[in-house]
Amino acid sequence: MNRTYRTLYSAAIILAAAAAAVGIGALVLMAIGVSVPETYRVILTEPFKDMYGITEILVRTVPLILVGLGIAISFRSGILNIGAEGQMQIGILAATAVALALPNLPKWLLLPLVLLAGALGGALWGSIAGLLKARLGVNEILSTVMLNYIAAQLHGFLLRGPMIDPAELQVGSGTPQSMRLPKAAWLDRILTGYRLHWGLAIALGLAVIVYFLMWRTTWGFRMRAAGAEAKAARYAGIRVESCLAAAMILAGAFAGLAGAIEVTGVHRRAIEGVSAGYGFSGIVVALFGGLHPAGIVPSAFFFGLLLIGADMTQRALSVPANMVLVLQGAVILSIVSAKTWLNDPYARDKAVRKMAALFGGGRK
Amino acid sequence: LVLGTAVAAPKAKVKIALIIESTVDDKGWGQAMHDAIVAVQKKYGASLIEYGYSEKMKPVDAGSAARQYVAKGYDIVIGHGAQFKNLILEMADEFPKTTFAFGTSGEIGPKNVFTYMPESEETGYINGVIAGLVTKTNIIGVVGPVDGGDAARYNRGFVLGAKASNPKAEVKVAHTGSFGDFVKAAELAHTFVKGGADVLTGSAQQALGALRAVAEYKDKPIWWLGQDTAQLAIPESYKVIAAASYDYAAVIEQLIDKRQAGTLGGQSLPLTFKNGGFVYEFNDKVGPVLSAAVRKAAEKAKADITAGALAINWKDVKY
Amino acid sequence: MAKNADRITELRVEGITKRFPGTLACDAISLRVGEGEALALVGENGAGKTTLMNILMGLYQPDEGKIFINGSPVRFRTPNDAYAAGIGMVHQHFMLVPNMTVAENVALGSAELRGRFRLNLGAARARIRQISERYGLAVLPDAYVWQLSVGEQQRVELVKTLCFGAKFLILDEPTSALTPQETDELIALLSRMTADMPLIFISHKLAEVKALSNKVTILRAGRVAFSGDTADHSSADLAALMTGHEVKLPCNECADGCGETLLAVRDLKVRSDRGHYALDGASLEVRAGEILGLAGVSGNGQRELADALAGLRSAESGSIALAGTELSGLAPRQIIGAGMGYIPEDRQTEGIVPSFSVSENLTLKDFASPRFAAGPFLRLKAADANAAELKKRYDIRCPSTATPAGSLSGGNIQKVILARELARGPKALVAVYPTRGLDMGAEEFIHKRLLELRCEGVAVLLISEELDELMNLSDRIAVIYKGRILATIPAQEATRARLGALMAGLREEEGATA
Amino acid sequence: MNLLLVLQNILAIGVPFSVALLLAALGEMFNQRAGVFNLGCEGIMAMGAFLGFLPSFLLKGGALAPWAPAIGIACAALAGVLLGLLFGLVTVSFRAPQGIAGIGLQMLGWGTAGTLSRHFVGGVTGIPGIDAWPIPGLSKIPFLGPILFSMTPFGYFGFLMVPISWYVLFKTPWGLKVRAVGTHPRAADTMGTNVARTRYQALMLGGAMAGLAGAYLSLAQAKMFADDIVAGRGFIAVALVYFGRWHPLYILGGSLLFSIAQSFQLAIQVLGIDFPYEFAVMLPYVLVILVLAFAKNSRLRGPAELGKPYNREKRV
C-alpha cells in the first residue's frame, strides 16, 4: 500500500515539474505567438527522427560529459569551479599550439600529445584558482569568474596575433582563427557523413575512470573526505588545502581536455566560440547528474537533446534563438525543484501518511 | 568585375539559408546580409526564393544547422562570418551539389564554395577623409570591437583617409574586446571625447553604443561617422555626418545566377565601391559641419576609389 | 489561546506521536507538569526527549496528539506561537547567532525589545541587565557570542529565554557544557525558579535529576517507560529503569601500573584564533599505562592544547614529545603515524565525515595503509570486514555499516570514533570531553574502554569538565588555568572542592588559606 | 595633456560606470547575507534592462514619454521582485540547490528578455534615457565636481544605496533578521523569526536591486537595449560580493576599483600606449584578483549558512 502511495507521490511530482517547465516556456511562447505544443514536440521528438539528430546530440554530449566530470570532482572535493569556460579556452590554445608545432609527428603520437596538451593547459588555468584558494584563501567563485574573462582575452589575443592562420593575413580577412590542424591531430569521426567523433569513447571511458578514481582509490577517498567535511579530514591527517588545489587542477584538466577534443574532433582548428557555453552547461550537467559519473552521462545526453531540440525550433517554427535559453532555464528550475522533493524523505513520508489517512491502508 | 554585372531572375525555386553568430536585427554585420536576402526575395517573390536563417550560432551549432539545411534541400547555405570557414569547407566536401558561401574571405574555395569579402578599407578611407577635415582638435577616435576581420580593414582604411585629408590629425584606435558590449563601447566613446577627440567612428553592433554616447554631447561639436547606413535612420543620426553600408544584394543575386548557370562555387566575390558592394550616404541633417568642401573631398575619394585610382595599403597601417 | 493567563499552572501533553523518516521518535507520549513542579525527563540518547520538547516549542509539528495549557488545548505552528503562550526553551544545541552580540540575539527574538524600524538595543540591554540581576546570571550585553566560552553561552541562552518572558521553562541538557560549580549554581537557581514557573529539565546526570526535580519521567525508544516522584527512587533505580539493566560506572581501581613518560609537553606556547596566548608555557607528562585527567573550565586553553597535540595548530615555542619523537612542527599525518590517537571535541564535524558511511569513517585514518589499500586502490572488502568486526566489538548500533555515520545518534558516533582510534593501537590517546552529552550506557561503555586502554600501557590524556569522570578514571589530575598547568595531583588526593578551587585559579597555597 | 585632467576623466567615466555593478552587488549581498546564493543575478539584470527600456521605447514621442524612464524603473524593480520570488520558490520553499538554480534563473531571465525584445522591439534601438543631472554648485567644484556631482539621478541613487544598505543591514530589525537567518537559521527560527519569509524578503529586495542595475544599464548608461547588454556584469557583481566580504562599504570599494580600472584601461588604450589591447581589457579582472589575494585576511566572514537550504524538520 505504502509502495503505491510512494509511486503516486513521485509521479505527482514529476508531472508537476513537467507541467511547470512546460508552463514557464509556454508563457513566453504565447507572448510571442508561437504554438506551444508544436514547439515541445519539435524539441523532444525531432532530434530522434534521423541519425543526423542523434549524432548531433552526442556531439554535444561529449564536452558536456567531460566538463561535468571535472566539475563533479571539484564540487565533491569542496571547491566550486565556475571557471570551466576559461579552462576550456586555454586547453584549446594549448592543444592547437602543440598540434601546429609538431605537424610531422605520426598520428599515434601526435593525437595523444595534443589531447594531453589540452588537459595540461586547462589544468594550468585551473591551478591558478586552486593555488590562490589553497595559499591565499581567495574565494574560488571570485577568481574563476575573473579568470574566465582573462582567458577569453588571452584566447582572442593569441588567435588574432601570434597564432592566427597566416592565410587570414594574406587574404586580409583577419578572422581570428588558427591554421587547420594537421590530419595527424584529428580525432576521427565514427560514422562518415556525421560529425560524431571518437571523443565520445574517450568521454565514456573517462566517466568510468573518474568513478574508479573517486570511489575506488585512496586518492579519491582523500578528496571526497576533504570535500565532505574539511574539519574531520584535517583531524584525520588529510591536507585539505592540497586537495582543493588538486581538485581545481583536475577539473581544469577535464575542461581543457574537453576543449582539445572539440578542436580535434569537431572544428579541427581553434576558432572563437568553441567553448560555446559548455563551461556553464557543464555545471548544470554535473549537479543534475548528482555529481556522479553514472548520473552525469545521461544528464549530459539530456542537455545535448535540449540544446539540439531547442535549436531546431528556430528553423522549424521560427522561434527566436534566445528561446533556447528560456526553455533550458525553465527545465533546470523545474527539475532541480522536483529532484529535491523526490529525494526529501520528510516530505515523502508526510505525503504518504496523508494519502494513507485519506484513502486508507498502509501503516508502518 | 564580378558583382554589378547583369543577372538573370531565377528560373526555379531557390532555397537560401543564412547562418549568423549575431542576430538578423543587429543593425550591423548580420542585418546587412539579412536585409539583402530579404530584398532579393522581395524582388523575385517568395515563390521563387525561399529563405531561412539561424541566429546566435556558435561554431558547433552552425554545424548542426547547416547539415539540417542541406538535409531539407536548401540550395545555397551561407555561413556569414569567417569563423564558419571550416565548417563550410568540410560540408562542401560532403555535399557537392549544394552551394556554400562564407565571408569575409578572399580565398578561392573548392568548386562549390563561394567566398565574399567586403573591402571595407574603402568605406573606412572615405569616412577618414571626412573625419580629417571636420576635426577641430585634430584628435579622432575609433571605437573598435576587436582587431580582426572587416573591422580591422575598416579601421586601417579610416586611419589612412584621415591622414590623407589632414596630416596633423591624430587617429586613436581602441578596442572594447567584444562585439556586443554596448555599455563598454559607450564608455570608450566618452573616454575619447574627454580625451579631446571630436570625431568618432566605429564598427560592429557595439558601435551603436558609442554613437549613443556621442549623441549625449547634444550641443557640442562632436561628430560620428557611420559604418552602417541604418544609423542615419535613428534619432541619434543628427550626429552622423555620413555613413557607409555593405550591400550584399548583389552578392546574393550573383550566387543565384551563377548556380543557375552551373557554377556552384570556386570564386571569391569582393565587395567594393566599384562593383556596387557598398553604399555611401551623406546626412544633410547635420547642418554646416558637412560643408560643400568636405562633401567634395569625400566624393572625390569615392570617385578615385571607384575608378581604381587610389590604392589603399591598409595592411601597412600599425596602431 | 492561553496567552492571557499570567501564569502557567499546568502543561499537559496527550498521545504525542512524531515520526521521522525511518524512526518513530515519539510514540503516544503523555505527561503533565503542574504548578511548582520541576519534571525531569531522562532517557538514553535518541529516546525522543528533544523531539518532544521541540514539539512543545512549535518547531516540529506532532503527527498525532494534543497539547493543553491550563486545561485548554493549544496548537503551536511556529516557535512564535509557543513564545506567545509563554513557553521558553533552552535548546540542547546553542541557539545563538555567533557573530552577533548578546543584546542583538535577544533583540532578534522579541519584537518589543528591538524597535519597529530602527534597531534599538537599549530595551534589550535593559532587559538583559534586569534579568541577570534578578537571577544572578552575569552576562555582558555587548559581548559577541563567539567570544564567549561554552559556559557563558549557556548562561546567555538562559538569560535570553527569560528575557522573552517565559512562563514555563524547558531546559534540554543545560548542564552538559558547564563546570561543576556552574552546574551547582544553575541547579540552585532553577530550584528557586520552580516557585515562579514550572519547568521541564532534561539531563543524563541522575545526580542533577535528584537535586532538582520532584517528578521524573523516563523515556525509552519514544515511549514513556516510567513516571513517578523523584524522591521515591534512588539514582541506581532510575539508571536501571532507564537502560533496562543495572549501571555501574567503572572506577580506576587497579594498582598503579605506570611505566615511563610517553607523552611529554614542555613549555608550550600556542596562540588562539583571537591572537593571544591560549597556552602560555604549559607543561605536562603522561606515562605509559596512565590516565592523566586534565581539569579546567573550558576556554582555558584545552582546545588549543588539543589542537596542538593533533598538529592542527602550530606551537610558537615549546615541545611535544611522544615516546621520544618530537611532534611539534609535524603535520597531522605524521603525528598520527607516530602513534597518537585522538577523540576530538566536536564529534559531528571533527570526529567523522557525516556523509561518509560508518565503514568509511572507520578507516578514515588508515584508508591508504596496506591493510585497506592495494597500491592506489581501496580494498573495500577489507574495509567492510573491518567495519563488521568493529561494529560487533564496540556495539555500534546502526542499520548497516553502509549507513552515513552522520545519521547515527551521538553515542554511536562516539563509538565509531573510539573504535577507529583504539583499533589503530595508539601509543597515546587524547580524549577531549569524550562523554559530553552521552547517556549513561554510552558513558559506561566509554569509561570501560579507556580503562582497558590504560591497562594495555597506553598513555591517555583525558580532557574533561566532569569532576566525577576525572576522579573515577584518572591516575593523576592536572588543572589548567589561563593556559598554564596550575597543579598536578594524584587522583586519590583530589576532592571536588580542591579541584573546584584550582579550576577557579586559586593556587594551592591560596587555596589552603581561603 | 594635464595628468590631473586625465585622472579626472578616468574617474568621471569610471565612477558612474560602477553604479550598475554596485546596485547588483548590494542586492546580491542581501541575498547572501540571508543565506541564499543567487547566481541568477545576471538574468534578473537582463530582464531589468529590458523592462527599464521598454516603456521608453513604446511611449517614444507620446504624451507619456517624459514619464517613461520612471515607469521603466518601476517595471524593472517589479520584474526583479518577481524573479526574486521565483528564485525563492525554487530555493527556499523547494530547497533546490542554489548554484544550479541560479544558472537556471540566469538563462531564463536572459532568454526571456532576448525573446521578448525580439518580438516587441525588433533590432537594437536607442531611447532618450535618463540624462545627467549635474548638481548646481557642487558640480562646479574643481576635480570632484565632474566626478561625483555630474551623474544621472539614477547614479546618485546608486551611491545613496550604499549607506542605505548599510543602515538596513546593521541598524534595522529586519537587517538583524537577515543576518541571523544567513548565519544560524535554526537559532533565528527558534527565536520566532520566519526564516523562509525573511529569505524571500531578501531575495525580493536583491532582485529589485538587480533589476534596477539592469535598468541603469539600459536607461542611464547605454540608452538602448540589446539582448547581451548585461555582458557578464551580473557574474562580476556576484564576485564583487565576495570581494567586498558581504559589507556595503567594501562592495562599494570593489565596484569602484573594478570600474575605475576599466576606464583606466580604456584611457591607456586611448592615449595610445603601445601594447596589445587585450591585456588592457584584462586589467580590471586581474586587479580584482590581485587585490583580494594580497589584502590582509579580514575578520569579516561570509554568512555561515550561505547556500544551504533550511528545513525546520531536518536534524541540525
Ligand SMILES: Nc1ncnc2c1ncn2[C@@H]1O[C@H](COP(=O)(O)OP(=O)(O)OP(=O)(O)O)[C@@H](O)[C@H]1O
Ligand atoms: N530531525 C530529525 N530527523 C530525523 N530523525 C530525527 C530527527 N530528530 C531526531 N530524530 C531521531 O529521533 C529519535 C529521537 O531523537 P531525539 O533527538 O529526540 O533524542 P534525545 O532523547 O533528545 O537524545 P539525546 O539524549 O541524544 O539528546 C532518534 O532516533 C533520532 O535519531
Ligand SMILES: Nc1ncnc2c1ncn2[C@@H]1O[C@H](COP(=O)(O)OP(=O)(O)OP(=O)(O)O)[C@@H](O)[C@H]1O
Ligand atoms: N518573546 C516573545 N514573547 C511573547 N511574544 C512574542 C515574543 N516574540 C515575539 N512575540 C510575538 O510574536 C509575534 C510575531 O513576532 P515578531 O515581531 O518577531 O514577528 P515579525 O517580525 O512580525 O515577523 P517574522 O516572523 O518575520 O519575524 C508578535 O505578536 C510578537 O508580539
Ligand SMILES: [Mg+2]
Ligand atoms: Mg536531545
Ligand SMILES: [Mg+2]
Ligand atoms: Mg518574528
